[in-house]
Amino acid sequence: MYKLNFFIEKQRITLSTMYNNLSFKTLGMRKTTFLATFFIFIWGISPLLAQQKWDLQKCLDYASGNNVQLKIAGLPQEANQANLLQSQMQLLPNLNLGGGQGWQFGRNIDPFTNLFTNDPVRTNNFFLSTNVTIFNGFRQMNAIKQNRSILEASRYDYEQTRNDIFLNVVNAYIQIIFNQELLQVARLQLQNTQEQLDRTLKQIEAGAAAEVAKYDLLSQRANNELQITTAENNLAFAYLRLKQLLQIPLEQPFEVVIPEIPEPDESGLVQTVQSIWEVAETSQPNIKSADLNIKVAELGVDLAKGNAYPSITANAQVLSGYSSQGVIRSVIDRGTTTQVIGFLTDDFTKTVSTFVQDRTVNIERNPWGSQVDENLRQTIGINLNIPIFNRWQVRNGIANAKIQLERNKLQALNIRNQVRQTIEQAYNDAKAASRTYASNKVRVNALTETFKVQEQRFLVGAGNSFDFAIARNNLNIAQSDLIRSKYEFVFRMKILDFYAGRELKF
Incomplete structure (x- = not known):
């Protein structure tokens, strides 16, 4: 590196001296000569700069x-x-959320009202489930x-x-x-x-x-x-x-x-x-x-x-659903009225009356949110599997x-x-x-x-x-x-x- 720097410095001094001593008649000729000399100089040292030796x-x-x-x-x-992380995660319970939608036509049983109907039925079902292995032979x-x-x-x-x-x-x-x-x-x-x-x-x-x-x-x-x-x-x-x-x-x-x-x-x-x-x-x-x-x-x-x-697993689920046939029935009580129900046998001018409760049944669609809340249910279970003969x-x-x-x-x-x-x-x-x-x-x-x-x-x-x-x-x-x-x-x-x-x- 010292030799290379010395060589470059020497060339720089030589170029400077040449440039200062130029006595050409025009500035253009001096510039042309200087540039030509400069490019020759760069061409001369480029192999030294490009050379790169590698040790072992x-x-x-x-x-x-x-x-x-x-x-x-x-x-x-x-x-x-990644495989190690996956095997470690197997110790944890899983958790899955899902849902579905279906349509039924013709005579069928509404899965949420258990009533026969001939009307088309649209249903939704939702679940949240988890499963965990308690014991599986230390696998x-x-x-x-x-x-x-x-x-x-x-x-x-x-x-x-x-x-x-x-x-x-x-x-x-x-x-x-x-x-x-x-x-x-x-x-x-x-x-x-x-x-x-x-x-x-x-x-x-x-x-x-x-x-x-x-x-x-x-x-x-x-x-x-x-x-x-x-x-x-x-x-x-x-x-x-x-x-x-x-x-x-x-x-x-x-x-x-x-x-x-x-x-x-x-x-x-x-x-x-x-x-x-x-x-x-x-x-x-x-x-x-x-x-x-x-x-x-x-x-x-x-x-x-x-x-x-043997292997032991536990599972739990939370489920709910919705049906388009779900309705809410409400009774409107308008009070009581008197209603004639007959006459006396010995005096037909005298009537026999009774009190009748005046009520009206109102039927309306059960909203989606209400059905999901009303149909909410939970399950939990433990499973035991004992291998006896597996071919x-x-x-x-x-x-x-x-x-x-x-x-x-x-x-x-x-x-x-x-x-x-x-x-x-x-x-x-x-x-x-x-x-x-x-x-x-x-x-x-x-x-x-x-x-x-x-x-x-x-x-x-x-x-x-x-x-x-x-x-x-x-x-x-x-x-x-x-x-x-x-x-x-x-x-x-x-x-x-x-x-x-x-x-x-x-």
Whole structure:
């Protein structure tokens, strides 16, 4: 950053000096020249501003927040959280409010007056009901425990997916460094071949070397150029792999930081396989998830057994209704009147009278609100259900739950074996890579001396181009093997660091 700021400041001073010293005849020419120089300046520093190098930690952080596969792995947590809440809410009573409207035609019985009628009848009914489970073989409590364990296991599954992605990012990052170093070696080999070709051409012109040596070196140069092309392609593929893991478009500028990698040393394997395994067994999310799945299956057995217990539920309802045939009958009393009912038998001139109550019955529609209030009624009940025979469903459910429990136990054991085998394999691979690196280093040193001898013999004309080419090719192969064993050791050590609970960094 200091170099970039110094460069920008230097360019600014240069531009200022140029602008102040301009002596063009017109202001327009000065503006045009200044703008042209300014755009050239911006074009010159734009690659520096656009360049952004990524270290391993930045790649891991970016993958954690942008990898689509990791985002998908987080969705089951949300679903399992909802399932846990639902199972907890099952302990509460439910509450439902409802109503309906109906029409009846022809001769029928009014459901609210219980009278026969031939008139059309419109009815409304309303209810408010609740139901609560008092006991059901502890199934609800076991379901809550099971869903809580499932939620926790899904969190560990998410961590495992993130760890897998992190290891893939580390591997892709190391592949970039590895191919970058191979590319540098290939370019250096091409440079050496070109220098040797230039010297050989001068010797041929002086008559000190045969012309066939030129063609051997031209062939060697073409081979070096092919190696550069192959190394560039491998480096591009390594960058592509890392970009895909980070969900970065191919066109976006991207460059990683090349860290200082120390030489492989077997003494760095200070921990034993057993000590690494003991840490991994208590920290790896896939092992924790597998153990929780055993607990989930055990609760599944308890849930299945709960179906064999009696269940007790309670319910209550409030109901009401309305009928279009509902009426209110009222009696209007107008007092009493005297009414002649006969004559005396011995004297027809004398009448016999009685008092008659004068009453009138008034019939009118019963309003909707009054009917709803008058028809209001309540019910409450307790239900007992005892399973006696359900066509073997309960027994089969228990048997299947026990099979699932055994499957989860074996799966947990298998995951433990896989993790331990991965640690053992990485440990042995790291030791082998360290020893291979040491052997390749001795090999490179020896072949370097051989190449120097063959080069000197070739320069003085004591050796031929064929022996010189063989010595060079052997050295090139040895250098490639040395680099490969170096980064094989680095990657295996990162795997061991991961299982040992150490931070992934260079």
